[in-house]
Amino acid sequence: MTMKSFILLALSLTSVHMTTAAGSAAHRCFCQVTGTLDDCACDVETIDRFNNKEIFPKLQKLLSSDYFRFYKVNLNNPCPFWTDHSQCGLKYCAVKPCTPGEVPEGLKSSSYKVLLSHIVYITRFVVGGFLSLNVSPCSDETRQALQEWKKHDDESDRFCMLDDVDSPESQYVDLLLNPERFTGYKGPEAWRIWNSIYEENCLCVEKRAFFRLISGLHASINIHLSARYLLDENWFEMKWGHNVSEFQLRFDKELTEGEGPKRLRNLYFLYLIELRALAKILPYFERPAFHLYTGQPTEDNEKKKLLLELLHMAKSFPLHFDETALFAGNKKEAIKLKEDFKLTFKNISRVMDCVECFKCRLWGKLQTQGLGTALKILFSERQIEAMPNTSNTNPSFQLSRQEIVSLFNAFGRISTSVRELDNFRSLLSNLKQ
Numbered sequence: 014m015t016m017k018s019f020i021l022l023a024l025s026l027t028s029v030h031m032t033t034a035a036g037s038a039a040h041r042c043f044c045q046v047t048g049t050l051d052d053c054a055c056d057v058e059t060i061d062r063f064n065n066k067e068i069f070p071k072l073q074k075l076l077s078s079d080y081f082r083f084y085k086v087n088l089n090n091p092c093p094f095w096t097d098h099s100q101c102g103l104k105y106c107a108v109k110p111c112t113p114g115e116v117p118e119g120l121k122s123s124s125y126k127v128l129l130s131h132i133v134y135i136t137r138f139v140v141g142g143f144l145s146l147n148v149s150p151c152s153d154e155t156r157q158a159l160q161e162w163k164k165h166d167d168e169s170d171r172f173c174m175l176d177d178v179d180s181p182e183s184q185y186v187d188l189l190l191n192p193e194r195f196t197g198y199k200g201p202e203a204w205r206i207w208n209s210i211y212e213e214n215c216l217c218v219e220k221r222a223f224f225r226l227i228s229g230l231h232a233s234i235n236i237h238l239s240a241r242y243l244l245d246e247n248w249f250e251m252k253w254g255h256n257v258s259e260f261q262l263r264f265d266k267e268l269t270e271g272e273g274p275k276r277l278r279n280l281y282f283l284y285l286i287e288l289r290a291l292a293k294i295l296p297y298f299e300r301p302a303f304h305l306y307t308g309q310p311t312e313d314n315e316k317k318k319l320l321l322e323l324l325h326m327a328k329s330f331p332l333h334f335d336e337t338a339l340f341a342g343n344k345k346e347a348i349k350l351k352e353d354f355k356l357t358f359k360n361i362s363r364v365m366d367c368v369e370c371f372k373c374r375l376w377g378k379l380q381t382q383g384l385g386t387a388l389k390i391l392f393s394e395r396q397i398e399a400m401p402n403t404s405n406t407n408p409s410f411q412l413s414r415q416e417i418v419s420l421f422n423a424f425g426r427i428s429t430s431v432r433e434l435d436n437f438r439s440l441l442s443n444l445k446q
């Protein structure tokens with residue numbers, strides 16, 4: 014053997030050796046993240062392709078619009094469950110709320126506009142004359158009527174505690190300026206939150222589905238903090254990016270006693286649930302009276318078009334989760350189960366007020382609210398139609414702006430996580446050991 018061919022052979026052996034080992038680093042996180050998912054006719058690869066190529070880019074575009082980037086939230090609710098909680102002093106936990114001038118004027122009145130258009134709607138199509146539309150849009154009577162209506166109509170459907178957006182404590186936050194990423198929030202405080210959320214599981218009849226949703230959400234949060242990790246910091250800038258070791262610590266099967274890959278599968282389960290909700294809600298947004306109102310008609314129409322494209326795409330997904338399978342069994346059981354889910358979810362949304370890190374609280378609230386909205390859509394018995402049945406006096410299905418914004422942004426987070434898994438998969442296969 015010549016020296017040259019020896020070197021070549023040695024080189025190729027090393028590279029063979031490297032690929033096997035590299036394959037295994039990726040394999041240890043992704044071994045079970047393939048093939049069909051339990052309870053569903055769907056496989057991971059189909060979701061990956063569908064999400065990464067179609068849903069993800071469109072959704073990102075939608076979420077950067079004014080309607081979706083400004084989220085109104087009360088980050089100052091007291092924690093209802095324990096009093097000994099400290100404030101997180103980490104600077105990465107800070108949330109910068111908008112100054113009044115930063116929020117588009119049209120948006121400030123829009124939660125109310127959505128309701129108004131709905132009232133117009135019932136008035137026109139369903140109840141006929143129940144509310145006179147001659148009242149000026151800003152009069153106290155209108156506001157009061159809206160409030161009353163809002164309370165009655167919605168409470169029974171809801172899976173989540175919603176912040177009172179009219180409270181002076183609620184503020185607009187620009188989600189694009191306060192991205193979900195590594196904050197350094199960890200240790201006993203963070204565990205206490207996760208523990209009390211998982212404890213709710215014991216109270217829930219459908220323990221398995223409930224657990225998988227929460228575990229999927231937990232996985233998503235931990236993927237984001239690994240993908241936007243604070244890698245370096247100096248006087249001038251902070252450098253955020255993928256930290257592969259952090260990802261491995263959380264998802265490698267050998268470092269998590271086999272749990273990591275299962276947690277990633279739960280992320281896909283959550284993805285399917287939220288995707289199914291989007292498919293089901295399509296007719297609601299097809300109503301001519303529905304506007305993504307920010308006060309700029311051209312932009313608003315464009316964004317509504319984009320929203321409908323996205324929802325049609327969601328609907329076209331060939332292997333949808335069948336939510337009726339979740340509540341199988343007899344009708345009585347199903348009703349009990351739904352009630353149970355509701356109580357548990359409401360409690361979880363209150364636990365979010367106990368999260369010390371404001372950035373984590375913001376995204377935690379948004380995501381539980383978004384998931385709550387998805388469940389409300391999936392399990393509501395109200396009709397969700399583009400043209401509600403006019404002889405039906407039951408008020409039709411309704412979403413507030415806060416629910417809409419949280420639904421789409423929450424799905425945006427899960428969709429981004431699925432996209433990030435692709436990045437981690439390639440980063441892991443390039444690893445040297």
Ligand SMILES: Cc1cc2nc3c(=O)[nH]c(=O)nc-3n(C[C@H](O)[C@H](O)[C@H](O)COP(=O)(O)OP(=O)(O)OC[C@H]3O[C@@H](n4cnc5c(N)ncnc54)[C@H](O)[C@@H]3O)c2cc1C
Nearest residue numbers: 194195196197198199203206207228231232238276373377
């Ligand atoms: C609501 C909320 C939002 C947060 N947002 C952020 C954020 O934006 N940025 C940030 O940097 N940190 C955030 N955190 C903190 C982060 O989630 C972790 O708690 C923290 O990084 C410490 O991680 P850990 O390795 O100790 O385990 P944790 O993630 O705290 O998990 C605790 C235990 O739960 C189990 N577990 C972990 N993952 C799963 C899963 N997917 N399914 C089932 N069980 C699981 C494991 O046994 C683990 O030991 C948030 C925490 C909470 C409660």
Ligand SMILES: *[C@@H]1O[C@H](CO)[C@@H](O)[C@H](O)[C@H]1NC(C)=O
Nearest residue numbers: 094209210213216356357360
């Ligand atoms: C709500 O959560 C708190 C704190 O985890 C718990 O003490 C309480 O029992 C829960 N209540 C319900 C109805 O789930």
Ligand SMILES: *[C@@H]1O[C@H](CO)[C@@H](O)[C@H](O)[C@H]1NC(C)=O
Nearest residue numbers: 243244245256257258259262
């Ligand atoms: C990446 O995460 C690991 C594990 O948490 C940590 O030890 C390491 O310092 C991080 N890397 C960087 C560049 O911050």
Ligand SMILES: *[C@@H]1O[C@H](CO)[C@@H](O)[C@H](O)[C@H]1NC(C)=O
Nearest residue numbers: 396401402403404405406407
């Ligand atoms: C409309 O609602 C009425 C009363 O609930 C019902 O009898 C009728 O069948 C419905 N029509 C359609 C087209 O669903």
